[in-house]
Structure formats: structure tokens, C-alpha cells
Amino acid sequence: MRVLIVGCGYIGIPLGKELARLGHKVFGLRRSVLAEAELQAAAIVPLQADITRIETLKKLPRDFDWVVNCTASGGGGADDYRKVYLEGNRNLVAWLAGMPLKKFLYTSSTSVYGQNDGTNVTEKSSVEPEADTAKVLVDTEKFLMSAVTERQFPAVILRVAGIYGPGRGHSFKSFLCGTARIEGDGTRWLNMVHRADLIGVIITALHDARSGEIFNVADNEPVSQRSFFEWLATELKRSVPTEILADAEIWRKRGITNKRVSNAKLREELKYSFQFPNFRVGYAAEIARLKIEGGLDF
Secondary structure (H helix, E strand, O other): OEEEEEOOOOOHHHHHHHHHHOOOEEEEEEOOOOOHHHHHHOOOEEEEOOOOOHHHHOOOOOOOOEEEEOOOOOOOOHHHHHHHHHHHHHHHHHHOOOOOOOEEEEEEEHHHOOOOOOOEEOOOOOOOOOOHHHHHHHHHHHHHHHHHHHHOOOEEEEEEOEEEEOOEOHHHHHHHHOOOEEEOOOOOEEOEEEHHHHHHHHHHHHHHOOOOOEEEEOOOOOEEHHHHHHHHHHHHOOOOOEEEOOOHHHHHHHOOOOOEEOOHHHHHHOOOOOOOOOHHHHHHHHHHHHHHOOOOOO
């Protein structure tokens, strides 16, 4: 297959490397040429364009079998999200019109679920987030699903939980730095997925997912914030973080939610088996890697 990865960074580069190893011809699209050597070292053909500016896409080849859009906004507010995610996907769909594309995969986020009562959420749960950035993600998903029905565009959406792995993992890094805090009683649920498993899910979905489908991508075991930090404290022989009062208004503004994300559909329909089925397995591997490298600093 000829594969285009849009947004070749923390996920895109190792994804492209694995797809190339499997025999596919892989192209990587970025806004700048700064990572060109890194892409080439991973057997990825570098392409340069900005998906927020459709005119820059017109100079590129379009004869791809699979397209994976794993672009990250790099932070910012709702306006930045709207440019990168909503307008970016609109431009990609328009640019790819008329091509015999087999699969278009977009990595969304479990932040589209606004539930705050600790409930279990599936792909059929309501998506009514309070955060403006998450609302943009919902609008982006709606656009892609309308493209499936109105244009027969072969889109598949992955709602991805908090990604961790080498050099990544906000709660883990804050624990190592001594800045982690337990919010309230620490019962807020955390949902995670290791980078290696996200890559595995993407490749599985490219092969087997049907157009118009949405899948949650989280590991098998949501964990409470307190349980996560207590496990880390035991493993690393450090103190459990200090408790602070939970501020509901700050949570709302930051889009922080409290829910348990179910991956049952992913496991049942795509038969995906996780390499790191829970945070303990994944972070034990990360701790072991850091110890081998001579420290616990990123």
C-alpha cells in the first residue's frame, strides 16, 4: 500500500517506520522540513505542506491507498483546534476527492466524552463536552461522518485516551519531578494507552475497520488517580503526592473529565490484543528502560 501519514511526530514517525518494515511505501507530511532526516532514517518519504492551507496540498501526489491523520495541535485554544482539526480535515477530504482511497483514519480524542460522574463510556455514549477545544473535536468527527454518508469517503475515527511511552506521560513526568498532586479524594479516573498499542491499533484499523466506524482506544484498565500515584510511589520508593482541593471550575476550563473509557468494541470487532494491557505493565517497562539508560529523567 501507498500510505500517507499526516503529522509525522511522536506517533507518526514510529508508525511510518513500522509500516515501512511491513513492506508499505510510506510518505510523511509535515509543515516544515526540520525533521526530514529523521523521517528518511525511518524509511519515510518526506513531504511538506500545511493542511490548514489547501493550496499547499495541491502540489503533492494524491495516489494513496491509506491516509492517517494524526496531526497534533501543539496546544492552543479552540481557534487553533478549529484550524488544525476541523479545517485541516476539511481540506484533506477536499484534496483527496476523486482518488481511489481505501481508508482514511483520523485520531480524535476521548475528551469528546464530557462525563464527570465516573461512568463507563462506550462509542454509543453521548458526546457533549464542556471544553471548547473538545467541542471542536466533536464537530470534526461529525464532519467526517457526514463525508462517509454523503461522499462515500472511507473515514474511520479512533478516540484516543492519554498517550504514554518513551518521553511521554504527563502524570508520570509530574510525579518524577515532584510536582504531582492528588486532586480531592483521588477517585477521578485516568484512561491511558501506550504508544506501541496505539500504533498497533492504527495498523489493525487500516486493515480491518469498516468505513464510518468509531473506536475507543484505551487500555483494558482505567485507574483512579490515587491508585496510579500510589503504585508509582511503591515502585519507585517515593512519597505519595500531596492532596489538594479539587477545583471544579478549573477542571471545566481545562476539559478535565471523570469517566472510564471502554475498549470492548475495539477488542471484540477488531480482535486487537494489547501489548500493554494496563498502566502497570506499561509503566513497569518505562521504569525499566529509564533505569537502563542511567536515570529517571526525561
